[in-house]
Amino acid sequence: MRNRFQGAGVAAALAAPLTVISLVSTLRGQPVQSVQPVEAPYQAPRTADGRPDLNGIWQALGTAHWDVESHAARPGSVVALGALGAIPAGLGVVEGGEIPYQPWAAAQKQKNLDNWLAADPAVKCFMPGVPRATYMPFPFQIVQTPEFVLMAYEFASATRVIYMNKPDFESPFDTWMGHSRGRWEGETLVVDVTSQVGDTWFDSSGNFHSDAVHVVERYTAMSPDALWYEAEIDDPNVFTRPWKVSMPLYRRLDRNVQLLEFKCVEFVEELMYGHLRKQPNK
Amino acid sequence: MSEVTWMRTKLTFVLAGVAGLVVVTARPVPAHHAFSAEFDADRPIHLEGTVKKMEWINPHAWVHIEVAKPDGTTETWMIEGGTPNTLLRRGITKKSLLPGTKIVVDGYQAKDGSLKGNGRDLTLPDGSKLFLGSSGTGAPNDGRDPTEQKKPKK
Amino acid sequence: MAVMTLASLAPLPASPQDTWTPARTPWGDPDLSGVWDFKTLTPLERPSELSGKDVLSDEDAAEYERETLRSLDKDRRTSDGLTAEQDVRNAYNQFWWDYGTKLTEDKRTSLIVDPPDGRVPPLTPEAQKRADARTAALQRPAHGPEDRTVWERCILGLNTGPPMNPSVYNNNVHLFQIPGTVVILTEMAHDARVVLMDGRPHLPGDIRQWRGDSRGHWEGDTLVVDTTNFTGKTSFRGSGAEMHLVERFTRVGAKTLLYEYTIDDPKSFEKTWSAAIPMTRTEEPMFEYACHEGNYGMFNLLEGARVQERTKSK
Numbered sequence: 001m002r003n004r005f006q007g008a009g010v011a012a013a014l015a016a017p018l019t020v021i022s023l024v025s026t027l028r029g030q031p032v033q034s035v036q037p038v039e040a041p042y043q044a045p046r047t048a049d050g051r052p053d054l055n056g057i058w059q060a061l062g063t064a065h066w067d068v069e070s071h072a073a074r075p076g077s078v079v080a081l082g083a084l085g086a087i088p089a090g091l092g093v094v095e096g097g098e099i100p101y102q103p104w105a106a107a108q109k110q111k112n113l114d115n116w117l118a119a120d121p122a123v124k125c126f127m128p129g130v131p132r133a134t135y136m137p138f139p140f141q142i143v144q145t146p147e148f149v150l151m152a153y154e155f156a157s158a159t160r161v162i163y164m165n166k167p168d169f170e171s172p173f174d175t176w177m178g179h180s181r182g183r184w185e186g187e188t189l190v191v192d193v194t195s196q197v198g199d200t201w202f203d204s205s206g207n208f209h210s211d212a213v214h215v216v217e218r219y220t221a222m223s224p225d226a227l228w229y230e231a232e233i234d235d236p237n238v239f240t241r242p243w244k245v246s247m248p249l250y251r252r253l254d255r256n257v258q259l260l261e262f263k264c265v266e267f268v269e270e271l272m273y274g275h276l277r278k279q280p281n282k
Numbered sequence: 283m284s285e286v287t288w289m290r291t292k293l294t295f296v297l298a299g300v301a302g303l304v305v306v307t308a309r310p311v312p313a314h315h316a317f318s319a320e321f322d323a324d325r326p327i328h329l330e331g332t333v334k335k336m337e338w339i340n341p342h343a344w345v346h347i348e349v350a351k352p353d354g355t356t357e358t359w360m361i362e363g364g365t366p367n368t369l370l371r372r373g374i375t376k377k378s379l380l381p382g383t384k385i386v387v388d389g390y391q392a393k394d395g396s397l398k399g400n401g402r403d404l405t406l407p408d409g410s411k412l413f414l415g416s417s418g419t420g421a422p423n424d425g426r427d428p429t430e431q432k433k434p435k436k
Numbered sequence: 437m438a439v440m441t442l443a444s445l446a447p448l449p450a451s452p453q454d455t456w457t458p459a460r461t462p463w464g465d466p467d468l469s470g471v472w473d474f475k476t477l478t479p480l481e482r483p484s485e486l487s488g489k490d491v492l493s494d495e496d497a498a499e500y501e502r503e504t505l506r507s508l509d510k511d512r513r514t515s516d517g518l519t520a521e522q523d524v525r526n527a528y529n530q531f532w533w534d535y536g537t538k539l540t541e542d543k544r545t546s547l548i549v550d551p552p553d554g555r556v557p558p559l560t561p562e563a564q565k566r567a568d569a570r571t572a573a574l575q576r577p578a579h580g581p582e583d584r585t586v587w588e589r590c591i592l593g594l595n596t597g598p599p600m601n602p603s604v605y606n607n608n609v610h611l612f613q614i615p616g617t618v619v620i621l622t623e624m625a626h627d628a629r630v631v632l633m634d635g636r637p638h639l640p641g642d643i644r645q646w647r648g649d650s651r652g653h654w655e656g657d658t659l660v661v662d663t664t665n666f667t668g669k670t671s672f673r674g675s676g677a678e679m680h681l682v683e684r685f686t687r688v689g690a691k692t693l694l695y696e697y698t699i700d701d702p703k704s705f706e707k708t709w710s711a712a713i714p715m716t717r718t719e720e721p722m723f724e725y726a727c728h729e730g731n732y733g734m735f736n737l738l739e740g741a742r743v744q745e746r747t748k749s750k
Contacts, residue, residue, distance in 0.1 A: 047614075048461075048462035048463060048615075049462070055614055055617075121729075125728060126728065126729045127626075127726060127729065141628075141630065143612050143614055143617065143619050143628075143630075144614065145469065145612055145613065145614060147469075148610075148612065150610075150612050150619060150621060150628065152619065152621075152628035152630065156728075157625070157626065157627050157628070158626065159621060159626045159627070159628045160724075161610065161621070161722070163721075169721070172723075173723075175723075175724035175726060176724065176726040176729055177626075177724060177726075199729075256636060258630065258632060258639075259630055260639075260643065260645070261645040261646060261647065263591055263646050265589060265590055265591050265728045266589075266591060269580070269581045269582075269589070273580065273581050273734060273735070273738055276580075276735065276738035276739055276741075276742055277579065277580045277738070278577075278578075278579040278580065278741070278742070278745070
């Protein structure tokens with residue numbers, strides 16, 4: 001949607017040569033996955049305040065939510081679900097291929113994976129944290145204003161507010177969706193996420209972090225209906241170095257699309273509290 | 283009596299009943315019916331312990347304290363508080379209640395008999411309320427020093 | 437002193453801000469955005485002892501406020517006359533609570549402005565049956581999570597409805613505006629209610645949602661939000677699945693947003709009813725209210741119920 005903002009010249013100036021470089025180096029740094037050539041970097045339409053307009057409903061495809069590393073197809077943990085509970089193969093979204101765990105952490109990851117059904121916080125409808133919320137198999141909505149960018153996730157009605165004008169605002173406590181401060185770098189929305197609790201995972205394969213995790217996300221429009229998403233993860237308690245996931249996010253183009261409710265607390269009450277239910281004969 | 287005085291008298295009389303009504307109907311505290319369900323009015327507790335950690339979580343914060351028993355061993359209790367968001371808005375932070383702080387808990391034990399209670403009244407050993415600053419009296423002292431004489435901040 | 441009736445709801449009469457006009461978004465709509473605090477000591481329903489009095493004089497209001505704060509003071513204990521049960525229910529110290537210290541600026545005795553008696557209209561028999569069932573479930577040792585309120589289950593917030601209604605803490609909402617959409621983000625239970633304004637119809641009737649489904653449009657400078665498609669698993673003072681909720685948001689001052697709602701639910705209430713709640717701009721941030729992730733209380737109350745049953749049956 002074109003806006004009335006008169007500053008087309010400003011917008012062009014904002015789309016610095018840096019944008020081309022950062023897009024190109026990003027694409028170079030990852031294993032062969034799709035994506036478009038970068039001769040003519042895409043510039044999204046502008047919002048009223050002259051920023052790339054990222055408003056809309058977006059969703060990731062692929063299997064990152066199952067396993068961010070590359071993986072063959074494998075059986076699921078619920079026999080009765082048959083093929084529909086099995087896990088499809090995926091090329092992985094981790095740049096460089098493997099998550100650089102410290103030795104103790106690699107062992108912990110394996111324990112998590114072996115026990116994932118009982119241990120995965122998302123199974124219990126806990127909010128997924130960042131970046132996992134981005135690539136859950138559910139849409140999310142970006143609501144972009146000059147001062148705040150709201151991200152509303154369909155999964156568990158998770159939400160977070162990105163503060164665009166408060167670079168010094170620290171969070172007084174740790175939260176499930178973290179504390180987000182954002183800024184624009186040309187065409188890219190850069191979001192610095194701190195103060196996340198250590199209880200969320202990156203996927204359903206036991207990939208985890210501590211409460212020291214620091215995530216820096218980058219959202220860049222690739223085309224009218226796709227964003228390129230990156231998240232750099234830094235956690236000196238768990239990993240030997242920072243590492244990155246990246247993937248496209250696709251605009252949901254369905255007729256009359258809107259976020260619907262997935263308030264999954266109701267769906268997990270039996271799982272979590274069923275053993276405490278009143279038994280019929282008592 | 284002047285009309286004003288009569289009004290005041292009537293209102294005072296009315297308010298004695300209204301106050302109860304406000305609590306029960308106009309300001310129901312449904313969130314804390316859960317407290318009646320969780321904690322036992324017949325099992326009051328009074329504990330003096332040392333903070334091990336505080337969980338700054340919703341819907342209710344929890345303070346874990348270590349309590350010395352007469353036989354010299356210790357046991358760990360979980361004490362339920364309110365929403366931390368209210369404290370945070372008052373400027374109270376995680377640093378306001380550090381591990382190692384001695385606190386006094388007056389409350390009621392969990393109905394299942396476990397070592398959990400609600401922190402009906404949380405105080406420091408000197409008798410002052412934890413997280414001073416109730417009823418809008420202004421910014422609290424941050425409780426960093428449990429031996430600090432509590433004075434209202436200017 | 438102006439009484440808030442439906443007829444006078446927008447704009448507020450007789451204020452020093454007569455000439456105040458709201459700022460506009462770049463695309464020309466009134467700017468409602470920001471964080472709004474809706475705590476107040478004015479109760480939803482007029483206490484029966486104050487019937488006939490829709491507003492209080494300044495003096496009476498001050499006395500009411502004092503008396504209410506005294507009786508609500510959570511640091512009062514059994515030594516102040518409370519029973520042990522009341523003491524347990526008061527839960528924790530005053531410093532955890534944040535329900536306000538003042539009535540609305542116009543000193544109203546109820547947030548309900550219609551019907552004129554300031555009270556929720558009588559329930560229909562079917563709504564009364566539902567209400568009685570809910571009360572019975574809450575009063576017994578819980579059989580399961582479904583016996584408890586939706587906020588104890590951490591499905592929705594305590595004050596978020598919809599409609600929003602002041603409660604004992606965290607009475608905050610953050611409004612976001614972009615062309616064609618308004619989002620109502622309530623602090624409690626981190627819920628983002630997306631209000632689509634492109635004229636599309638509501639969701640089909642077979643899609644029911646805990647928050648309903650909201651559509652919006654402007655009437656002059658008032659945002660009107662129309663919400664239907666409730667599940668029947670929520671109840672706002674007795675409402676049911678067929679509630680048709682109309683909310684109105686109007687900036688009435690630099691720091692004030694007037695929030696009004698009308699509940700049209702003939703299957704549940706004998707008549708429609710409306711309330712008006714002033715909201716005050718705050719520069720404080722909202723904080724995450726991740727409820728389900730920390731809900732020890734649900735485990736505790738269910739465990740407590742089962743232990744009590746075992747003890748009784750011995």
